[in-house]
Amino acid sequence: MFWKKGIATDEPTSVPSIVGKRLVEEMQKLPHTSDHWVKLKAVMRPREGNPDAFDVRVYDEWESDEKKVKIKDWASLDQQPDLIQYEGWFDKKSKKVEIAAKRTA
Numbered sequence: 001m002f003w004k005k006g007i008a009t010d011e012p013t014s015v016p017s018i019v020g021k022r023l024v025e026e027m028q029k030l031p032h033t034s035d036h037w038v039k040l041k042a043v044m045r046p047r048e049g050n051p052d053a054f055d056v057r058v059y060d061e062w063e064s065d066e067k068k069v070k071i072k073d074w075a076s077l078d079q080q081p082d083l084i085q086y087e088g089w090f091d092k093k094s095k096k097v098e099i100a101a102k103r104t105a
Contacts (some may be wrong), residue, residue, distance in 0.1 A: 010073045012061070015042045019056055019090050022097045026086070038062065040085070043074045052093035058086040 015023065019042065039061040047053035057077050064071050069080050078104050081102075088099030 008080065010043065010045055012041045012043055012073075015040050015058060015093070016044075016056070017098060018092070018095055018097055019058070019088075019091050022099050023086060026101060041071070043071065046075045047089055049070065052070065053089060053091040054086070055089045056098075056099065057084050059083045060085060074096060091101065 009088050011067050022041070028103075040058055042058050042062045044054040044056045047055050055074075057074065059071060059077060060083070061071075064083055065079070067080075067083070069076075069083065070081075071077060071083070084102045087102050088097070090097040090099070
């Protein structure tokens with residue numbers, strides 16, 4: 001909801017801006033193999049030991065729709081690891097982001 005501050009976790013959402021910036025940098029290093037407009041979504045969960053840090057997984061919503069897979073939460077991608085395009089973590093306070101491509105195709 002728009003009046004809540006913070007980050008929604010454990011449900012698909014748009015990619016946080018600090019992660020998105022890093023993804024743009026990473027995507028420029030990879031060959032472009034998709035034949036569609038990418039619709040990146042993220043699922044996140046709080047990272048243990050730091051209330052400002054979150055684990056993040058990024059997937060292409062278009063691809064999950066094509067495979068008729070409904071991503072509802074973090075665990076949904078445990079069942080479909082082939083859909084995970086990027087995985088890592090970020091700290092919203094320090095603005096530190098560590099994310100890596102899980103696949104190149």
